[in-house]
């Protein structure tokens with residue numbers, strides 16, 4: 001075998017590992033409990049044990065590099081974790097400790113970037129991204145609004161690691177406080193909780209975004225909420241497209257399956273904010289489901305996808 005690419009999706013309740021062959025087909029998947037209630041050392045041992053199990057079950061040599069996707073950030077040379085929902089990881093040098101215990105290079109990225117990498121190269125964007133030099137913008141819209149950028153098969157993290165964080169660009173005329181400390185961020189308008197609050201204020205009753213979407217044909221407040229989403233989605237995404245000019249956009253997260261984001265009206269909302277006479281790129285729903293995180297982690301170790 002030319003090469004195999006190992007990835008781990010480190011979540012709050014489960015840790016999943018995958019080995020992809022050089023054409024990015026999964027050879028093995030294995031899942032264990034995180035057990036974060038037993039503390040940081042336990043989570044390290046779980047990961048080390050998972051890698052041993054994957055080596056034993058596959059009969060393959062241990063890789064020189066492994067990719068790990070996890071919520072939150074892992075900063076600096078030691079990969080010190082912050083904003084993780086696996087609370088015992090926060091403040092700990094996860095990258096350094098795993099490199100010591102696994103005796104291999106460890107690449108850590110947040111779960112949103114892993115989603116974008118997997119969906120752009122193996123999922124929704126697979127055909128579009130097969131040509132060299134292509135760029136994908138991947139969106140996560142749900143509880144929060146985030147995103148990531150893949151250029152030519154590789155993540156573009158940026159100088160501060162914030163490339164693609166469009167959810168904290170300000171929307172004109174908006175001033176609601178955001179958890180990040182600023183006001184009027186896109187996330188305060190087009191995230192799921194923001195839209196649910198808007199609907200509650202209009203209608204006097206609470207409903208999930210899914211219910212609001214279903215009601216939008218008959219209920220005026222629901223219609224207004226969806227119109228607000230589509231209009232501001234267009235403003236926020238148009239600003240990204242004017243800077244990045246991607247070849248495709250993939251819309252993931254809880255809002256990725258809202259059909260109103262794929263209508264001619266939504267395209268027009270984006271197009272009217274784009275500095276060009278035409279707007280031709282595809283806006284795509286994701287295809288890989290729960291697998292995107294772990295596949296993206298494996299792609300961090302970098303199969304030569306242009307050779308597929």
Ligand SMILES: [Zn+2]
Pocket residue numbers: 167168178179180181182185187
């Ligand atoms: Zn913000």
